[in-house]
Amino acid sequence: MIAVGTSGERVRELQARLRQLDLFGRNPTGYYGPVTRESVLSYQRGHGLVATGSVDRRTWSSLCSRSRPPARDELYPPTTLPPAKPDRRCLTGRVLCISKSSRTLSWMIDGRVVSAMDVRFGSQYTPTREGLFQVNFKSRDHVSTIYHTPMPYAMFFSGGQAVHYSADFAARGYAGASHGCVNVRDKKKIASVFGQVRAGDKVVVFP
Template identity: 35%
Template sequence: MGDVRRRGAVVLGITGLVAPLTLALGATPAAAASCTAKTGPYQKQVEKFLGRPVDGKQSAADCKAIKAFQTKHGISPNAGYAGPVTWGVMDLMQKQKAVGNNPNKDGKCPVNKGRIACVNLSLQLSWIQDGKKLVYGPVPVRTGRDGYETRTGLKKIYWRNIDHVSSIYDVPMPYAQFFDGGQAFHSVGVSMWNPPGSHGCVNMTKTDAKKYWSLLKKNDDVFVYGRKPGT
């Protein structure tokens, strides 16, 4: 019990610094911006993604659709411009969808560990598998941005706190499951595609974080691999 208490104190100290930063990006709505008439470098790709007529020319309707997408996912400025950040989010969504129900097709997440939580940074996807059997997912996640990358490698869940709150900044981290220092699975109230990412934690929707909480336990394995776009 003493050891657990000490470990908990260390984790609280670490996450007190990490957690607020994890949530800070995207914690406020994208700055309000007027709609732009400018045609962006990814105009055709964005038009196709949004189901708009693909003519490569910005229109008021195009801008309205792009702006709505940007606002939903916390992309700033949300001026309706078809730029690289907006297209990057859309492109990632398409790649995630293409994975289907076989996220470990490349076999990179170990299948000899029994139940394990896998995190593919390159595709910003996570899932739980048991051997070769898919247990849950894949689901979109939001991992560490450039300079604060979620660390790769084989790890274990060593501490769990369903109602974790940063002791320093009073920032909630619901359904927190820590696997590497202050880095943990936990739910957030922002879009999983909100750029540029967290400050190390693996952010999840509340639904997915709750499911991970119910399926995983202390000492379960976690394997993180790949590289988040933009890092």
């Protein structure tokens, strides 16, 4: 029924069901790659099925009997990776809550997540600073004076470090890194958050 290289809604449901059973450590992507294959193999081995790494009718029926139909939020989560539990400093006020371990940013107001998105950070030579900061100023169409690269929807919080949209991140993913900024790859989401964030709002960057 489903094998490596296929994609679509059925694959997304498969991943969500495997995630319910703690066998798929990511959020659903809809693409059946090596990670999904290993998850299927683990399920098959644990339930007396022929371990092929592909989903036949017997595997699908077994999986459906041990999991529930995924809700929409399970099928279409806001980030590729599950957001980390918010740092305690994120639980009050208006905060850009940024987790390095989960590589996610959550825009939070009074402890409630309003929006979440994938982010990437600086390399080991230009690390993103950790700690409690605040948004110093915003610049919708900013261009770096040092690297001469566009930084749309920039929200500066520590010297030259800012949260901003990155076309490079959108194109290359985690194969690249920033010069210390917090890069966002979803332009629509960061544009929306940029319109809501005010100068003085908190920024929390934690491990």
